[in-house]
Amino acid sequence: MPHLDRRSFLVTGLAAGAVAAVPATGALADPDPTAETAQSLASRGLRTDPFTLGVASGDPDHGGFVIWTRLAQQPLAEDGMGGMPLRPFTVQWQIYSDERCHRVVRAGVKVAAPEWGHSVHVEVDGLRSDHEYWYRFRVGPYVSPAGRARTAPHPLSYGAPLAMAFVSCAQFEHGYFTSYRRLAEDHPDLVLHLGDYQYEYTKDTYTIPGGNIRDHEGPETETLAGYRQRHAQYKADPDLQAAHAAAPWLVVWDDHEVDNNWADEVPERPEVPQPNFLARREAAFRAYYENMPLRRSSIPRGIDMQLYRRVRWGALATFHMLDTRQYRDDQGCGDGYDDCPAAVDPARSITGAAQEAWLLDGFRKSRARWDVLGQQVFFAQRDNNAGPAKVTSQDAWDGYVASRQRITRGWVDARVRNAVVLTGDVHAHWASDLKLDYDDPTGPSVGSELVATSISTGGDGADSDPATHPYLAINPHLKFYNNQRGYVLTKIERDLMTADFKVVPRVTEPGGEVYTRATFVVEDKVPGVRQTYLRPMDPALRSRQVTVEETVDWETKRP
Structure with missing residues:
Protein backbone atom coordinates (compact mmCIF):
# COMPACT_ATOMS: atom_id res chain seq x y z
CA MET A 1 0.00 0.00 0.00
CA THR A 151 -17.56 -6.16 -3.26
CA ALA A 152 -19.11 -9.42 -4.38
CA PRO A 153 -20.62 -9.85 -7.85
CA HIS A 154 -24.28 -9.05 -8.40
CA PRO A 155 -26.52 -11.94 -7.25
CA LEU A 156 -27.35 -12.80 -10.88
CA SER A 157 -23.73 -12.65 -12.06
CA TYR A 158 -20.94 -15.20 -11.70
CA GLY A 159 -18.20 -12.62 -11.97
CA ALA A 160 -14.59 -13.57 -12.48
CA PRO A 161 -13.09 -16.68 -10.81
CA LEU A 162 -12.87 -16.19 -7.04
CA ALA A 163 -9.46 -16.45 -5.36
CA MET A 164 -10.27 -17.51 -1.81
CA ALA A 165 -7.87 -18.52 0.96
CA PHE A 166 -8.75 -20.14 4.26
CA VAL A 167 -6.76 -20.45 7.47
CA SER A 168 -7.00 -21.42 11.13
CA CYS A 169 -5.05 -21.91 14.35
CA ALA A 170 -2.48 -19.17 14.92
CA GLN A 171 -0.74 -19.75 18.26
CA PHE A 172 1.43 -16.68 18.80
CA GLU A 173 3.85 -18.52 21.10
CA HIS A 174 4.52 -21.43 18.74
CA GLY A 175 5.95 -19.50 15.83
CA TYR A 176 5.93 -16.54 13.49
CA PHE A 177 2.94 -15.73 11.32
CA THR A 178 4.84 -16.11 8.05
CA SER A 179 1.88 -17.79 6.36
CA TYR A 180 -0.27 -14.71 6.90
CA ARG A 181 2.36 -12.65 5.08
CA ARG A 182 2.59 -15.11 2.19
CA LEU A 183 -1.20 -15.25 1.96
CA ALA A 184 -1.30 -11.47 1.63
CA GLU A 185 1.22 -11.68 -1.20
CA ASP A 186 -1.15 -14.04 -3.06
CA HIS A 187 -3.68 -11.15 -3.30
CA PRO A 188 -6.82 -13.20 -2.65
CA ASP A 189 -10.30 -11.77 -3.15
CA LEU A 190 -11.57 -13.27 0.09
CA VAL A 191 -10.11 -14.88 3.24
CA LEU A 192 -11.94 -17.24 5.59
CA HIS A 193 -10.65 -17.64 9.13
CA LEU A 194 -12.12 -20.82 10.61
CA GLY A 195 -11.20 -20.42 14.25
CA ASP A 196 -8.49 -20.29 16.89
CA TYR A 197 -7.60 -16.77 15.85
CA GLN A 198 -5.97 -16.33 19.24
CA TYR A 199 -5.17 -18.62 22.20
CA GLU A 200 -6.15 -18.13 25.80
CA TYR A 201 -3.17 -19.60 27.67
CA THR A 202 -0.69 -17.80 29.85
CA LYS A 203 2.92 -18.22 28.78
CA ASP A 204 4.64 -21.60 29.17
CA THR A 205 1.31 -23.44 29.49
CA TYR A 206 0.90 -24.73 25.93
CA THR A 207 4.43 -25.48 24.75
CA ILE A 208 6.13 -27.09 21.77
CA PRO A 209 9.25 -29.30 21.90
CA GLY A 210 12.29 -27.11 22.43
CA GLY A 211 10.26 -24.33 24.00
CA ASN A 212 7.99 -21.60 22.70
CA ILE A 213 9.30 -18.98 20.30
CA ARG A 214 7.39 -16.01 21.73
CA ASP A 215 5.45 -15.36 24.94
CA HIS A 216 1.89 -14.33 25.61
CA GLU A 217 1.44 -11.22 27.72
CA GLY A 218 -0.75 -11.40 30.80
CA PRO A 219 -2.57 -14.23 32.58
CA GLU A 220 -4.88 -16.76 30.96
CA THR A 221 -7.68 -14.80 29.33
CA GLU A 222 -10.75 -14.84 31.56
CA THR A 223 -11.75 -11.17 31.78
CA LEU A 224 -12.65 -8.52 29.24
CA ALA A 225 -9.37 -6.75 29.93
CA GLY A 226 -7.46 -9.98 29.35
CA TYR A 227 -9.18 -10.84 26.08
CA ARG A 228 -8.73 -7.29 24.80
CA GLN A 229 -5.03 -7.38 25.63
CA ARG A 230 -4.55 -10.77 23.97
CA HIS A 231 -6.38 -9.73 20.79
CA ALA A 232 -4.24 -6.61 20.68
CA GLN A 233 -1.05 -8.63 21.02
CA TYR A 234 -2.05 -10.73 18.02
CA LYS A 235 -3.35 -7.77 16.00
CA ALA A 236 -0.06 -5.92 16.53
CA ASP A 237 1.77 -8.64 14.57
CA PRO A 238 2.78 -7.10 11.19
CA ASP A 239 2.20 -10.33 9.23
CA LEU A 240 -1.36 -10.63 10.51
CA GLN A 241 -1.94 -6.95 9.75
CA ALA A 242 -0.76 -7.52 6.17
CA ALA A 243 -3.24 -10.38 5.69
CA HIS A 244 -6.12 -8.30 7.04
CA ALA A 245 -5.22 -5.36 4.81
CA ALA A 246 -5.02 -7.55 1.70
CA ALA A 247 -8.67 -8.65 1.38
CA PRO A 248 -12.02 -8.87 3.17
CA TRP A 249 -12.32 -11.67 5.75
CA LEU A 250 -15.16 -13.94 6.85
CA VAL A 251 -14.48 -15.02 10.42
CA VAL A 252 -15.89 -17.64 12.77
CA TRP A 253 -14.49 -18.81 16.08
CA ASP A 254 -13.58 -22.21 17.45
CA ASP A 255 -12.63 -22.99 21.05
CA HIS A 256 -9.50 -21.02 21.93
CA GLU A 257 -11.18 -17.67 21.43
CA VAL A 258 -12.90 -18.56 24.73
CA ASP A 259 -11.55 -21.73 26.41
CA ASN A 260 -10.09 -24.97 25.06
CA ASN A 261 -12.85 -27.43 24.08
CA TRP A 262 -15.69 -25.35 25.52
CA ALA A 263 -19.23 -26.34 24.53
CA ASP A 264 -22.19 -23.97 24.91
CA GLU A 265 -22.29 -23.15 28.63
CA VAL A 266 -19.85 -25.90 29.61
CA PRO A 267 -16.13 -25.18 30.15
CA GLU A 268 -13.35 -27.57 29.18
CA ARG A 269 -13.24 -29.21 32.61
CA PRO A 270 -16.79 -29.12 34.01
CA GLU A 271 -15.71 -31.26 36.97
CA VAL A 272 -13.77 -28.26 38.28
CA PRO A 273 -16.07 -25.58 39.74
CA GLN A 274 -15.98 -22.52 37.47
CA PRO A 275 -18.80 -20.24 38.62
CA ASN A 276 -17.51 -17.40 36.45
CA PHE A 277 -17.50 -19.30 33.16
CA LEU A 278 -20.54 -17.52 31.69
CA ALA A 279 -19.00 -14.15 32.59
CA ARG A 280 -15.84 -15.35 30.85
CA ARG A 281 -17.83 -16.33 27.77
CA GLU A 282 -19.55 -12.93 27.71
CA ALA A 283 -16.20 -11.15 27.93
CA ALA A 284 -14.69 -13.30 25.19
CA PHE A 285 -17.63 -12.68 22.86
CA ARG A 286 -17.49 -8.92 23.41
CA ALA A 287 -13.75 -8.78 22.76
CA TYR A 288 -14.13 -10.96 19.67
CA TYR A 289 -16.68 -8.57 18.17
CA GLU A 290 -14.55 -5.55 19.08
CA ASN A 291 -11.60 -6.99 17.19
CA MET A 292 -13.24 -8.43 14.07
CA PRO A 293 -14.72 -6.85 10.90
CA LEU A 294 -18.28 -7.99 11.66
CA ARG A 295 -21.64 -6.40 10.91
CA ARG A 296 -23.92 -5.02 13.61
CA SER A 297 -26.01 -8.20 13.40
CA SER A 298 -23.16 -9.86 15.31
CA ILE A 299 -23.07 -7.41 18.22
CA PRO A 300 -23.10 -9.70 21.30
CA ARG A 301 -25.97 -9.55 23.77
CA GLY A 302 -24.76 -10.89 27.07
CA ILE A 303 -23.59 -14.47 26.64
CA ASP A 304 -25.10 -14.73 23.13
CA MET A 305 -23.67 -13.67 19.78
CA GLN A 306 -25.08 -14.26 16.30
CA LEU A 307 -22.10 -15.52 14.32
CA TYR A 308 -23.54 -18.07 11.88
CA ARG A 309 -24.54 -16.30 8.69
CA ARG A 310 -24.63 -16.57 4.90
CA VAL A 311 -22.47 -14.57 2.52
CA ARG A 312 -23.22 -14.82 -1.20
CA TRP A 313 -20.57 -14.33 -3.85
CA GLY A 314 -22.88 -13.60 -6.76
CA ALA A 315 -24.30 -16.69 -8.43
CA LEU A 316 -20.96 -18.47 -8.08
CA ALA A 317 -20.83 -19.43 -4.41
CA THR A 318 -22.73 -19.22 -1.16
CA PHE A 319 -20.70 -19.36 2.03
CA HIS A 320 -22.58 -20.82 4.98
CA MET A 321 -20.47 -19.73 7.96
CA LEU A 322 -21.21 -22.01 10.92
CA ASP A 323 -20.81 -21.79 14.70
CA THR A 324 -20.17 -25.26 16.07
CA ARG A 325 -19.30 -24.13 19.63
CA GLN A 326 -22.03 -21.88 20.99
CA TYR A 327 -24.94 -24.31 20.61
CA ARG A 328 -23.38 -27.79 20.75
CA ASP A 329 -24.05 -30.50 23.31
CA ASP A 330 -20.98 -31.12 25.44
CA GLN A 331 -18.46 -33.55 23.99
CA GLY A 332 -18.90 -37.13 25.12
CA CYS A 333 -16.41 -39.40 26.86
CA GLY A 334 -14.15 -36.70 28.23
CA ASP A 335 -13.54 -34.84 24.94
CA GLY A 336 -10.97 -37.35 23.74
CA TYR A 337 -10.79 -40.34 21.40
CA ASP A 338 -12.90 -43.33 22.36
CA ASP A 339 -15.47 -45.84 21.19
CA CYS A 340 -18.07 -43.53 22.67
CA PRO A 341 -21.79 -44.36 22.89
CA ALA A 342 -22.67 -40.66 23.09
CA ALA A 343 -21.30 -40.16 19.56
CA VAL A 344 -24.25 -41.96 17.99
CA ASP A 345 -26.98 -40.50 20.22
CA PRO A 346 -29.53 -39.10 17.71
CA ALA A 347 -30.59 -36.39 20.14
CA ARG A 348 -27.15 -34.77 20.24
CA SER A 349 -26.22 -31.85 18.01
CA ILE A 350 -23.09 -29.89 17.20
CA THR A 351 -25.03 -26.97 15.67
CA GLY A 352 -28.15 -26.75 17.80
CA ALA A 353 -31.65 -27.11 16.35
CA ALA A 354 -32.11 -23.52 15.16
CA GLN A 355 -28.82 -23.34 13.27
CA GLU A 356 -29.41 -26.77 11.75
CA ALA A 357 -32.83 -25.69 10.47
CA TRP A 358 -31.32 -22.47 9.09
CA LEU A 359 -28.63 -24.43 7.26
CA LEU A 360 -31.04 -26.99 5.78
CA ASP A 361 -33.33 -24.18 4.63
CA GLY A 362 -30.34 -22.54 2.98
CA PHE A 363 -29.59 -25.74 1.07
CA ARG A 364 -33.19 -25.92 -0.19
CA LYS A 365 -33.18 -22.31 -1.37
CA SER A 366 -29.67 -22.22 -2.81
CA ARG A 367 -29.16 -21.60 -6.50
CA ALA A 368 -25.41 -21.15 -6.22
CA ARG A 369 -22.95 -23.15 -8.30
CA TRP A 370 -20.97 -23.94 -5.10
CA ASP A 371 -22.30 -24.24 -1.55
CA VAL A 372 -19.39 -23.87 0.84
CA LEU A 373 -19.57 -24.58 4.57
CA GLY A 374 -17.00 -22.54 6.50
CA GLN A 375 -16.68 -24.29 9.85
CA GLN A 376 -14.33 -25.39 12.56
CA VAL A 377 -13.80 -29.12 13.21
CA PHE A 378 -13.17 -32.26 11.14
CA PHE A 379 -16.34 -33.23 9.25
CA ALA A 380 -15.52 -36.58 7.62
CA GLN A 381 -15.25 -39.73 9.68
CA ARG A 382 -11.73 -40.20 11.00
CA ASP A 383 -11.55 -43.59 12.69
CA ASN A 384 -8.18 -44.44 14.22
CA ASN A 385 -8.98 -48.08 14.94
CA ALA A 386 -8.53 -50.71 12.22
CA GLY A 387 -10.85 -53.08 14.09
CA PRO A 388 -14.65 -53.06 14.35
CA ALA A 389 -14.81 -50.43 17.12
CA LYS A 390 -15.17 -46.77 16.14
CA VAL A 391 -12.46 -44.75 17.93
CA THR A 392 -12.89 -41.13 16.93
CA SER A 393 -12.50 -37.59 18.24
CA GLN A 394 -15.48 -36.49 20.31
CA ASP A 395 -14.54 -32.86 19.68
CA ALA A 396 -15.25 -33.22 15.93
CA TRP A 397 -18.35 -34.14 13.92
CA ASP A 398 -17.47 -37.76 14.71
CA GLY A 399 -18.78 -37.01 18.18
CA TYR A 400 -22.14 -35.99 16.69
CA VAL A 401 -22.81 -38.65 14.06
CA ALA A 402 -26.56 -38.05 13.76
CA SER A 403 -26.02 -34.31 13.43
CA ARG A 404 -23.54 -34.90 10.60
CA GLN A 405 -25.95 -37.32 8.93
CA ARG A 406 -28.81 -34.82 9.01
CA ILE A 407 -26.66 -32.07 7.49
CA THR A 408 -25.25 -34.35 4.78
CA ARG A 409 -28.66 -35.80 3.97
CA GLY A 410 -29.97 -32.23 3.84
CA TRP A 411 -27.70 -31.13 1.01
CA VAL A 412 -28.23 -34.41 -0.85
CA ASP A 413 -32.03 -34.17 -0.63
CA ALA A 414 -31.91 -30.49 -1.63
CA ARG A 415 -29.89 -31.46 -4.71
CA VAL A 416 -27.14 -29.01 -3.87
CA ARG A 417 -24.99 -28.85 -6.95
CA ASN A 418 -21.58 -28.84 -5.26
CA ALA A 419 -21.19 -29.18 -1.48
CA VAL A 420 -17.73 -28.36 -0.11
CA VAL A 421 -16.84 -28.28 3.59
CA LEU A 422 -13.89 -26.13 4.69
CA THR A 423 -12.31 -26.99 8.04
CA GLY A 424 -9.55 -25.94 10.44
CA ASP A 425 -8.67 -27.06 14.00
CA VAL A 426 -6.44 -30.13 13.51
CA HIS A 427 -3.11 -28.44 12.66
CA ALA A 428 -2.56 -30.42 9.46
CA HIS A 429 -3.62 -30.33 5.82
CA TRP A 430 -6.21 -32.94 4.83
CA ALA A 431 -8.44 -33.61 1.82
CA SER A 432 -11.29 -36.10 1.79
CA ASP A 433 -14.43 -37.34 0.12
CA LEU A 434 -17.66 -37.09 2.09
CA LYS A 435 -20.11 -39.99 2.36
CA LEU A 436 -23.57 -40.73 3.60
CA ASP A 437 -22.28 -44.11 4.79
CA TYR A 438 -18.63 -44.20 5.83
CA ASP A 439 -18.87 -47.91 6.57
CA ASP A 440 -19.32 -48.60 2.87
CA PRO A 441 -16.13 -47.41 1.14
CA THR A 442 -17.59 -48.35 -2.25
CA GLY A 443 -20.61 -46.10 -1.76
CA PRO A 444 -20.93 -42.82 -3.65
CA SER A 445 -19.25 -39.63 -2.53
CA VAL A 446 -21.70 -36.79 -1.88
CA GLY A 447 -19.36 -33.91 -1.10
CA SER A 448 -15.79 -32.79 -0.51
CA GLU A 449 -13.82 -31.60 2.50
CA LEU A 450 -10.68 -29.45 2.48
CA VAL A 451 -8.83 -28.91 5.76
CA ALA A 452 -6.27 -26.16 6.39
CA THR A 453 -3.30 -26.78 8.63
CA SER A 454 -2.36 -24.25 11.31
CA ILE A 455 -0.69 -20.91 10.74
CA SER A 456 1.74 -21.65 13.59
CA THR A 457 0.19 -23.97 16.18
CA GLY A 458 2.44 -26.94 16.80
CA GLY A 459 5.63 -25.27 15.69
CA ASP A 460 7.37 -26.26 12.48
CA GLY A 461 5.75 -29.64 11.98
CA ALA A 462 7.38 -31.90 9.40
CA ASP A 463 6.96 -32.97 5.82
CA SER A 464 5.75 -36.53 5.43
CA ASP A 465 4.55 -39.05 2.90
CA PRO A 466 0.73 -38.85 2.95
CA ALA A 467 0.52 -42.56 2.16
CA THR A 468 2.24 -43.48 5.44
CA HIS A 469 -0.35 -41.87 7.69
CA PRO A 470 -2.35 -44.64 9.39
CA TYR A 471 -5.66 -42.76 9.11
CA LEU A 472 -5.55 -42.95 5.30
CA ALA A 473 -5.26 -46.74 5.42
CA ILE A 474 -8.13 -47.07 7.90
CA ASN A 475 -10.33 -44.46 6.17
CA PRO A 476 -10.14 -44.81 2.36
CA HIS A 477 -12.20 -41.65 1.85
CA LEU A 478 -9.30 -39.62 3.33
CA LYS A 479 -7.03 -38.72 0.41
CA PHE A 480 -4.27 -36.42 1.71
CA TYR A 481 -2.34 -35.48 4.84
CA ASN A 482 0.57 -33.11 5.53
CA ASN A 483 1.86 -31.85 8.87
CA GLN A 484 3.57 -28.59 7.89
CA ARG A 485 2.26 -25.12 8.63
CA GLY A 486 0.50 -22.98 6.02
CA TYR A 487 -2.89 -22.28 4.47
CA VAL A 488 -5.10 -23.34 1.55
CA LEU A 489 -5.48 -21.12 -1.52
CA THR A 490 -8.43 -21.91 -3.75
CA LYS A 491 -9.66 -20.76 -7.11
CA ILE A 492 -13.41 -21.14 -7.59
CA GLU A 493 -14.67 -21.15 -11.16
CA ARG A 494 -18.01 -22.20 -12.61
CA ASP A 495 -16.85 -25.71 -13.45
CA LEU A 496 -13.92 -26.29 -11.11
CA MET A 497 -12.60 -25.58 -7.64
CA THR A 498 -8.82 -25.82 -7.34
CA ALA A 499 -7.17 -26.05 -3.92
CA ASP A 500 -3.43 -25.50 -3.44
CA PHE A 501 -2.19 -26.75 -0.07
CA LYS A 502 0.42 -24.11 0.75
CA VAL A 503 3.20 -24.77 3.27
CA VAL A 504 6.19 -22.97 4.76
CA PRO A 505 9.26 -24.98 5.80
CA ARG A 506 9.39 -23.55 9.33
CA VAL A 507 7.72 -21.02 11.61
CA THR A 508 10.24 -21.08 14.47
CA GLU A 509 12.29 -18.60 12.45
CA PRO A 510 10.89 -15.47 10.78
CA GLY A 511 10.45 -15.33 7.03
CA GLY A 512 10.70 -18.28 4.69
CA GLU A 513 9.19 -18.95 1.30
CA VAL A 514 5.91 -20.69 0.69
CA TYR A 515 5.33 -23.51 -1.79
CA THR A 516 2.49 -25.77 -2.89
CA ARG A 517 2.75 -29.23 -1.33
CA ALA A 518 -0.22 -30.65 -3.23
CA THR A 519 -3.11 -29.55 -5.44
CA PHE A 520 -6.59 -31.06 -5.44
CA VAL A 521 -9.57 -30.21 -7.59
CA VAL A 522 -13.31 -30.60 -7.20
CA GLU A 523 -15.13 -30.76 -10.52
CA ASP A 524 -18.59 -29.36 -11.05
CA LYS A 525 -21.25 -31.98 -10.22
CA VAL A 526 -18.55 -34.57 -9.39
CA PRO A 527 -18.49 -34.95 -5.58
CA GLY A 528 -15.14 -35.75 -4.01
CA VAL A 529 -11.56 -34.55 -4.36
CA ARG A 530 -9.05 -35.45 -7.06
CA GLN A 531 -5.31 -34.90 -6.72
CA THR A 532 -3.62 -33.21 -9.68
CA TYR A 533 -0.22 -32.37 -8.20
CA LEU A 534 2.01 -33.69 -5.41
CA ARG A 535 5.41 -32.14 -4.78
CA PRO A 536 8.18 -34.60 -3.90
CA MET A 537 9.14 -34.60 -0.23
CA ASP A 538 11.93 -32.31 0.86
CA PRO A 539 14.61 -34.61 2.32
CA ALA A 540 15.64 -31.91 4.78
CA LEU A 541 12.13 -31.83 6.22
CA ARG A 542 11.30 -35.54 5.99
CA SER A 543 9.80 -37.09 9.11
CA ARG A 544 9.45 -40.68 10.12
CA GLN A 545 6.05 -42.29 9.82
CA VAL A 546 3.44 -40.73 12.07
CA THR A 547 1.75 -43.10 14.50
CA VAL A 548 -1.86 -43.01 15.56
CA GLU A 549 -0.84 -42.47 19.16
CA GLU A 550 1.26 -39.41 18.32
CA THR A 551 -1.51 -37.89 16.25
CA VAL A 552 -4.10 -38.45 18.95
CA ASP A 553 -1.93 -37.07 21.72
CA TRP A 554 -1.16 -33.88 19.81
CA GLU A 555 -4.62 -33.21 18.44
CA THR A 556 -6.31 -33.35 21.84
CA LYS A 557 -4.50 -30.02 22.34
CA ARG A 558 -4.43 -30.50 26.10
CA PRO A 559 -1.57 -28.52 27.65
Missing part, protein backbone atom coordinates in the same frame (compact mmCIF):
# COMPACT_ATOMS: atom_id res chain seq x y z
CA PRO A 2 1.22 3.55 -0.69
CA HIS A 3 2.56 5.80 2.07
CA LEU A 4 -0.17 8.09 3.29
CA ASP A 5 0.09 11.12 5.55
CA ARG A 6 -2.44 13.36 7.23
CA ARG A 7 -2.22 16.10 4.63
CA SER A 8 -3.58 13.76 1.96
CA PHE A 9 -6.65 12.82 3.97
CA LEU A 10 -9.75 14.79 3.00
CA VAL A 11 -11.56 16.32 5.98
CA THR A 12 -15.25 15.66 5.48
CA GLY A 13 -16.79 17.56 8.37
CA LEU A 14 -19.64 15.05 8.55
CA ALA A 15 -21.69 14.41 11.67
CA ALA A 16 -20.81 11.36 13.74
CA GLY A 17 -22.04 8.15 12.17
CA ALA A 18 -23.00 9.76 8.87
CA VAL A 19 -22.27 8.32 5.45
CA ALA A 20 -21.92 10.45 2.34
CA ALA A 21 -20.85 10.15 -1.25
CA VAL A 22 -17.86 12.33 -2.10
CA PRO A 23 -17.12 13.24 -5.72
CA ALA A 24 -13.97 11.80 -7.26
CA THR A 25 -11.78 14.89 -7.47
CA GLY A 26 -8.22 13.62 -7.93
CA ALA A 27 -5.75 14.92 -5.32
CA LEU A 28 -7.23 15.37 -1.86
CA ALA A 29 -7.63 18.82 -0.39
CA ASP A 30 -5.59 19.96 2.62
CA PRO A 31 -7.57 20.43 5.85
CA ASP A 32 -8.77 23.97 6.40
CA PRO A 33 -7.81 25.71 9.68
CA THR A 34 -11.23 25.24 11.26
CA ALA A 35 -11.22 21.55 10.52
CA GLU A 36 -7.63 21.26 11.79
CA THR A 37 -8.70 22.82 15.08
CA ALA A 38 -11.60 20.39 15.33
CA GLN A 39 -9.23 17.53 14.65
CA SER A 40 -6.87 18.73 17.37
CA LEU A 41 -9.73 18.78 19.86
CA ALA A 42 -10.91 15.36 18.71
CA SER A 43 -7.47 13.87 19.27
CA ARG A 44 -6.71 15.48 22.62
CA GLY A 45 -4.95 12.91 24.78
CA LEU A 46 -3.34 11.10 21.84
CA ARG A 47 0.42 11.37 22.10
CA THR A 48 1.33 8.58 19.66
CA ASP A 49 -0.16 6.86 16.63
CA PRO A 50 -3.32 5.00 17.73
CA PHE A 51 -3.49 2.80 14.59
CA THR A 52 -1.11 0.18 15.97
CA LEU A 53 -3.55 -2.68 15.34
CA GLY A 54 -3.97 -2.09 11.63
CA VAL A 55 -7.17 -2.16 9.62
CA ALA A 56 -9.48 -4.84 8.30
CA SER A 57 -12.55 -5.39 6.14
CA GLY A 58 -15.09 -8.17 6.12
CA ASP A 59 -18.48 -9.68 5.25
CA PRO A 60 -18.73 -8.27 1.71
CA ASP A 61 -21.91 -8.25 -0.32
CA HIS A 62 -22.60 -6.92 -3.80
CA GLY A 63 -23.03 -3.36 -2.54
CA GLY A 64 -20.46 -2.99 0.22
CA PHE A 65 -18.57 -4.43 3.16
CA VAL A 66 -17.51 -3.71 6.74
CA ILE A 67 -14.35 -1.76 7.49
CA TRP A 68 -12.72 -1.97 10.93
CA THR A 69 -10.02 -0.51 13.10
CA ARG A 70 -9.37 -0.20 16.83
CA LEU A 71 -7.47 2.61 18.49
CA ALA A 72 -4.60 1.60 20.77
CA GLN A 73 -1.57 3.70 21.67
CA GLN A 74 -0.15 0.93 23.87
CA PRO A 75 -1.53 -2.40 22.61
CA LEU A 76 -0.26 -4.48 25.55
CA ALA A 77 -1.69 -2.30 28.33
CA GLU A 78 -2.83 -4.59 31.15
CA ASP A 79 -6.25 -2.97 31.48
CA GLY A 80 -7.05 -3.91 27.87
CA MET A 81 -7.71 -0.30 26.89
CA GLY A 82 -4.63 0.06 24.71
CA GLY A 83 -3.32 3.12 26.51
CA MET A 84 -6.30 5.17 25.34
CA PRO A 85 -7.97 7.88 27.43
CA LEU A 86 -11.34 6.72 28.74
CA ARG A 87 -13.38 8.92 26.43
CA PRO A 88 -14.78 8.62 22.91
CA PHE A 89 -12.85 9.70 19.83
CA THR A 90 -14.25 10.76 16.47
CA VAL A 91 -12.66 8.77 13.66
CA GLN A 92 -12.92 9.75 10.01
CA TRP A 93 -13.02 7.09 7.31
CA GLN A 94 -12.80 7.16 3.53
CA ILE A 95 -13.37 4.67 0.71
CA TYR A 96 -11.41 5.03 -2.55
CA SER A 97 -11.76 3.56 -6.01
CA ASP A 98 -8.00 3.59 -6.64
CA GLU A 99 -5.01 2.08 -4.84
CA ARG A 100 -3.26 5.45 -4.48
CA CYS A 101 -6.27 6.68 -2.51
CA HIS A 102 -6.94 9.74 -4.68
CA ARG A 103 -10.56 9.16 -5.73
CA VAL A 104 -12.90 9.25 -2.72
CA VAL A 105 -16.26 7.54 -3.29
CA ARG A 106 -17.60 7.32 0.28
CA ALA A 107 -16.62 9.09 3.50
CA GLY A 108 -17.91 9.65 6.98
CA VAL A 109 -17.10 9.68 10.67
CA LYS A 110 -17.64 7.14 13.43
CA VAL A 111 -17.26 7.36 17.18
CA ALA A 112 -14.75 5.00 18.81
CA ALA A 113 -16.14 4.52 22.32
CA PRO A 114 -14.24 3.16 25.32
CA GLU A 115 -17.19 0.89 26.12
CA TRP A 116 -16.30 -1.07 22.96
CA GLY A 117 -12.54 -0.92 23.35
CA HIS A 118 -12.30 2.08 20.99
CA SER A 119 -13.16 -0.18 18.07
CA VAL A 120 -14.71 1.13 14.86
CA HIS A 121 -17.07 -0.84 12.62
CA VAL A 122 -18.44 0.89 9.52
CA GLU A 123 -20.92 -0.84 7.22
CA VAL A 124 -20.36 0.72 3.81
CA ASP A 125 -22.98 0.30 1.09
CA GLY A 126 -24.01 1.81 -2.22
CA LEU A 127 -20.82 0.69 -3.98
CA ARG A 128 -20.39 -0.98 -7.37
CA SER A 129 -20.67 -4.74 -7.39
CA ASP A 130 -17.65 -6.94 -8.19
CA HIS A 131 -15.22 -4.08 -7.69
CA GLU A 132 -12.02 -3.36 -5.77
CA TYR A 133 -11.85 -0.55 -3.23
CA TRP A 134 -9.35 0.81 -0.70
CA TYR A 135 -10.01 2.45 2.65
CA ARG A 136 -8.33 4.14 5.60
CA PHE A 137 -9.07 6.04 8.81
CA ARG A 138 -7.93 9.24 10.50
CA VAL A 139 -8.08 10.63 14.02
CA GLY A 140 -6.44 13.97 14.69
CA PRO A 141 -3.09 14.13 12.87
CA TYR A 142 -2.84 10.34 12.60
CA VAL A 143 -3.78 8.39 9.46
CA SER A 144 -4.08 4.61 9.38
CA PRO A 145 -2.50 2.28 6.85
CA ALA A 146 -4.69 1.61 3.83
CA GLY A 147 -6.52 -1.65 3.32
CA ARG A 148 -7.96 -3.32 0.24
CA ALA A 149 -11.56 -4.51 0.12
CA ARG A 150 -13.89 -5.61 -2.62
